[in-house]
Amino acid sequence: MINFKRLVLTDLEISISKTPNKKELAAALQAADVAGKFAASNWGKKLARQSAKKAATDFDRYKAMKTKVARSAAIKAKLGK
Helix, strand or coil: CCCCCCCCCCCCCCCCCCCCHHHHHHHHHHHHHHHHHHHCHHHHHHHHHHHHHHHCHHHHHHHHHHHHHHHHHHHHHCCCC
16 A cells, blocks of 8 residues: 555556456556556656666766766866866
8 A cells, every 4th residue: 555645647548447456457557558658758767767876886886987077077178177
């Protein structure tokens, strides 16, 4: 169960009866490819980036830091600072 205040509506819709059982609901979700559409949305991409960042190792963070430093240096060189 989840608290009603924590629910957020999206634009994704599926057509089901008013009281579907679990099997009908799962089939409708699978047929409409709701998980794929959500993963392709901005919100889904944001959640994927967050989970990838949480799963990053020390070496991954080091590579990201070096990339950021190099990009910053290139921008400063281009601007002449």
